[in-house]
Amino acid sequence: MPGTANPEFLRRAISLATQNVLEGKGGPFGAVIVHEGQIVGEGVNSVTATNDPTAHAEVIAIRAAARTLRTFDLAGCDVYSSCEPCPMCLAAAYWARIRAIYYGACAADAARAGFDDAFLYDEMRKEHASRAIPSSQLLNEEAWASFKAWIESPNKIQY
Numbered sequence: 001m002p003g004t005a006n007p008e009f010l011r012r013a014i015s016l017a018t019q020n021v022l023e024g025k026g027g028p029f030g031a032v033i034v035h036e037g038q039i040v041g042e043g044v045n046s047v048t049a050t051n052d053p054t055a056h057a058e059v060i061a062i063r064a065a066a067r068t069l070r071t072f073d074l075a076g077c078d079v080y081s082s083c084e085p086c087p088m089c090l091a092a093a094y095w096a097r098i099r100a101i102y103y104g105a106c107a108a109d110a111a112r113a114g115f116d117d118a119f120l121y122d123e124m125r126k127e128h129a130s131r132a133i134p135s136s137q138l139l140n141e142e143a144w145a146s147f148k149a150w151i152e153s154p155n156k157i158q159y
Contacts, residue, residue, distance in 0.1 A: 005102050009034050009080040012042075014104055017057070017082035020044040028113065031057040031081040031089075033065035033074065033098075040077065041065030057081065058089035062096050072159060073097050083110050086117045087124065 009032055016030030027045035034040065043060025047053055058081055066072055075097040079085070083105040085093060093101055107117055128135045150156055 005078075005100075006034070006037075006080075009039065009078075010082075010102055010104055012039065013057075013080045013082045016042060016044050020046075025049050026055075027115070029057040029081070029083055031061040031079060033061045033077050033079055035065070035069060035074075035077045040068040054088065056086065056089050058085050059092050062092055062098075066096070075099060078102065083107075083115075086110075086115075087120045 013030040013032050016032070017028045018030075020026050020030060021028045025044065026047060026049050029045040030043070032039045032042050041061040041064030043057040043062075043064060045057045046055040046060065049055075058079060061079065062074065065074055065077060069077075073096070076099055077096075078100045079093055079098050079102070081089075081101065081103045084103045084107045085101060086107075090101075110116070111118065123131050123133075
């Protein structure tokens with residue numbers, strides 16, 4: 001069950017995004033992760049500053065929150081993002097088990113500013129061979145060895 005939305009946390013994310021642009025550090029995106037009414041992680045878009053295409057605000061904030069809370073399971077945490085998360089950030093939120101996402105600008109707003117995610121959603125619906133980056137499966141039986149080892153491992157930590 002989502003927590004009660006707190007506009008002050010979203011204002012913080014928006015402030016981080018705006019400050020990031022004004023300081024010339026990266027794109028107009030900011031995010032905070034909140035746990036039990038406290039910010040436990042913050043992030044801004046630093047794709048160009050770090051030459052890391054995965055350095056989106058939400059991913060940076062999730063990583064910071066996981067370090068702060070010393071866990072990969074962020075169940076009970078909420079994301080406040082200056083903009084609706086892109087497909088990568090949305091997937092990261094699901095992997096982290098985020099409880100709720102609150103955002104300011106929507107995907108259409110991001111597209112108006114030159115950040116259009118529609119292409120990515122369209123690509124994911126296509127057959128592998130029809131995508132802009134085609135993919136092919138190779139060495140399936142050899143690759144299964146990793147999963148077999150996982151299944152049989154007494155030391156695995158489920159996630």
